[in-house]
Amino acid sequence: MRHFDALLHVRGKSLFTADLPEPCGTLYARVFTSPCACGRIISLDTDSAEKEEGVVAVLTASDIPGENQIGSIIKDEPLFAEEEVHYIGQPIALVLAESPRSAKKASSSIRIDLKEMPSVSDPREACKRGLLIAPPRTFLFGEPSKIREQCAHVVTGNAETGGQEHLYLETQCALAVPGEDGTILINSSTQGASYVQMIAARVLGMPMHKIQVNVPRLGGAFGGKEDQATPWAVMAALGVSCTGRPVKLVLQRHEDMVNTGKRHPYTSDFIMGLDESGKIMSWEVDYYQNSGAAGDLSTAIMERTLFHCTGGYFVPNVRATGYCCRTNLAPNTAFRGFGGPQAMFVMEAAIHKASAATGIPVHMIQERNLLQPGDRFPYGMACKSDELRTSWNMCSEKFSVKELRKEAAGFNRRNQRFKKGVSMMPVCFGISFTTSFLNQASALVHVYTDGSVGISTGAVEMGQGVNSRIRQVAAETLGIPVDLTRMESTNTSRNANTSPTAASSGADMNGNAAIAACSEIKSRILSLAAERLCTTSAALNLHEGYLTIDGEASLTGWTDLVKQAYETRIDLSSHAHYATPGLHYNRETERGHPFAYHVCGTAVTVATVDSILGTYEIDRVGIVHHGGKQLNPLIDLGQVEGALIQGMGWVTMEELVWDKDSKRLLTDTLATYKVPDMSFIPHIEVMFARGDELPENIGLMGSKAVGEPPFMYGIGSWFAIMNAIGKEADYIAPMTPEKVLMILRDRKR
Ligand code: MOS
Numbered sequence: 001m002r003h004f005d006a007l008l009h010v011r012g013k014s015l016f017t018a019d020l021p022e023p024c025g026t027l028y029a030r031v032f033t034s035p036c037a038c039g040r041i042i043s044l045d046t047d048s049a050e051k052e053e054g055v056v057a058v059l060t061a062s063d064i065p066g067e068n069q070i071g072s073i074i075k076d077e078p079l080f081a082e083e084e085v086h087y088i089g090q091p092i093a094l095v096l097a098e099s100p101r102s103a104k105k106a107s108s109s110i111r112i113d114l115k116e117m118p119s120v121s122d123p124r125e126a127c128k129r130g131l132l133i134a135p136p137r138t139f140l141f142g143e144p145s146k147i148r149e150q151c152a153h154v155v156t157g158n159a160e161t162g163g164q165e166h167l168y169l170e171t172q173c174a175l176a177v178p179g180e181d182g183t184i185l186i187n188s189s190t191q192g193a194s195y196v197q198m199i200a201a202r203v204l205g206m207p208m209h210k211i212q213v214n215v216p217r218l219g220g221a222f223g224g225k226e227d228q229a230t231p232w233a234v235m236a237a238l239g240v241s242c243t244g245r246p247v248k249l250v251l252q253r254h255e256d257m258v259n260t261g262k263r264h265p266y267t268s269d270f271i272m273g274l275d276e277s278g279k280i281m282s283w284e285v286d287y288y289q290n291s292g293a294a295g296d297l298s299t300a301i302m303e304r305t306l307f308h309c310t311g312g313y314f315v316p317n318v319r320a321t322g323y324c325c326r327t328n329l330a331p332n333t334a335f336r337g338f339g340g341p342q343a344m345f346v347m348e349a350a351i352h353k354a355s356a357a358t359g360i361p362v363h364m365i366q367e368r369n370l371l372q373p374g375d376r377f378p379y380g381m382a383c384k385s386d387e388l389r390t391s392w393n394m395c396s397e398k399f400s401v402k403e404l405r406k407e408a409a410g411f412n413r414r415n416q417r418f419k420k421g422v423s424m425m426p427v428c429f430g431i432s433f434t435t436s437f438l439n440q441a442s443a444l445v446h447v448y449t450d451g452s453v454g455i456s457t458g459a460v461e462m463g464q465g466v467n468s469r470i471r472q473v474a475a476e477t478l479g480i481p482v483d484l485t486r487m488e489s490t491n492t493s494r495n496a497n498t499s500p501t502a503a504s505s506g507a508d509m510n511g512n513a514a515i516a517a518c519s520e521i522k523s524r525i526l527s528l529a530a531e532r533l534c535t536t537s538a539a540l541n542l543h544e545g546y547l548t549i550d551g552e553a554s555l556t557g558w559t560d561l562v563k564q565a566y567e568t569r570i571d572l573s574s575h576a577h578y579a580t581p582g583l584h585y586n587r588e589t590e591r592g593h594p595f596a597y598h599v600c601g602t603a604v605t606v607a608t609v610d611s612i613l614g615t616y617e618i619d620r621v622g623i624v625h626h627g628g629k630q631l632n633p634l635i636d637l638g639q640v641e642g643a644l645i646q647g648m649g650w651v652t653m654e655e656l657v658w659d660k661d662s663k664r665l666l667t668d669t670l671a672t673y674k675v676p677d678m679s680f681i682p683h684i685e686v687m688f689a690r691g692d693e694l695p696e697n698i699g700l701m702g703s704k705a706v707g708e709p710p711f712m713y714g715i716g717s718w719f720a721i722m723n724a725i726g727k728e729a730d731y732i733a734p735m736t737p738e739k740v741l742m743i744l745r746d747r748k749r
Pocket of ligand 1: 191222223224226334335336337338501502503504
């Protein structure tokens, strides 16, 4: 059970896009971007840049042969700004030169004259001015406002969560290479190969079959390369189309931090109604999403926010409204959790506030309202499983949460300076793309005459181990050792019309397609063997590379069978398609069955705050995670720990700051944007529980999606710190040490 790329990674032998051999004549691209958050372009002067030594071309919107439009859900984003710019870092021109150095130098000699226009960075202000990406959307369930009026307790408030830089180790990059007859091969560091192909075709005015997108592997993505790998790949392709030479575009870290969008900051208002006993009777919430300057995936992200508006709880009466607010920041985009974490933070904040109002401890309100079988989500789907309550109970027991609370209380009585806090964080996260048609995948499997197997799917390996999982299920299906299998790069000529590897569903969907393709080849081989052995295929199987007859191992090996099949002219390749069954959703009625299943678990977090300095440590996080049958325990553990720490970073130290006037990102380097490091990581214990069995064609061989759900365990850190502070304060994440200090000193930020 290992991550099959581990040896390549630790030896530095893995090939990422920027490591691919550069073809002779490769040009280096540098993007010239807007220095201003909102303005009209009066003039753009590229003449002196074009005359710089080593410069081959400077491309702008007027060089685009097709449509200057890269918008996915909404067509509202040009590749290069034409008349106006809408955020700092918006691409305007592309310099192509013989060396990266010349490209950089030339880019700095481009002159632009802009007439600045008023800009906005606050989503509430944008909403007031009617600057919305799309009309607001509301989920209504029961009669929330009427029920609220009958409630014993009504809590109102607001909550804010900040953005988050993806900080994938590999920055955005692409290498585009010309082929014959106007074809282009784009090597791209993208989560969505077909998407890059489609947009490149649109911008270049070419049919998709002339563009091949190849994705070797990604050095991290976290959602940041679902939509936002596209512009750079398309620019490289445009460079090829204009010069006929290969073009390489690699963003430097600083450019990547400034030019690309991040997790959406949210600011939200809530009203929660509870009865005497702490049962939540009504939930009304308005989410103002800071979408940035273009639609990108904002509406889909808001959709998931609405789906998760009640978090891990059942509320019989709900009204949730989402506003995607257009501001003059870089377009914000997908990030692990995809709007879910933002929703869950608001719910937890309201429960925290309700506790202060009712005197009922937070954990008792949480426990009383946890989802249980038969409960309905506000979009009509019924909760079938008791996994959330089970995980809560297991977490309470395994990590002796009662004792942890007692210990913390005792510690706090004895200590003036240091204070401890404990929090519980239940997570229930829906698995599937909420856009139903995206829930499809394909696999192409070749068995070569020596018995080795090459597998191609639409899944992109980004360090999450999807390739290891697919190899495992393919080997298990064929009944051969896993070392006989190999994953090919993700390539649109081998797997067409693929969905991005996202929504935690890459392994589930592409793995099932691989299983189907392998089953097909195996049944062809077994039919042949049955014919030769005068028996039925049902009596035959393959196990560890050998044919079994009625369950007994034989001496006939996989390689012999493959050779015989080839010589009998049997097709040793197979393509298969998988579509997640049972999904439907009606956006008119806001009802349906958008998720194949939910992933559930509970975390307990203990934090210690230094009440003089405002600094804190997260001491310990204990998690019970319902992951189904584990295919590869180490990969699952890596995903849970990694997501947890990323979630902790989001609510504690990762703070994005923009200058109020210019809207310039001030935290645009790693010197000013702090992320969790080894010394911040607490003692983590993860207990995996099987939980409910999934239906056979859902999940992957009994395992459940693991990419995103554990991110939200991190939210518990915010509340553990808050509980340690022991004061009421605004629900604003991240809770940086500076903020803790302000709260302790009763200062507003
Ligand atoms: Mo992921 S945030 O669904 O790319």
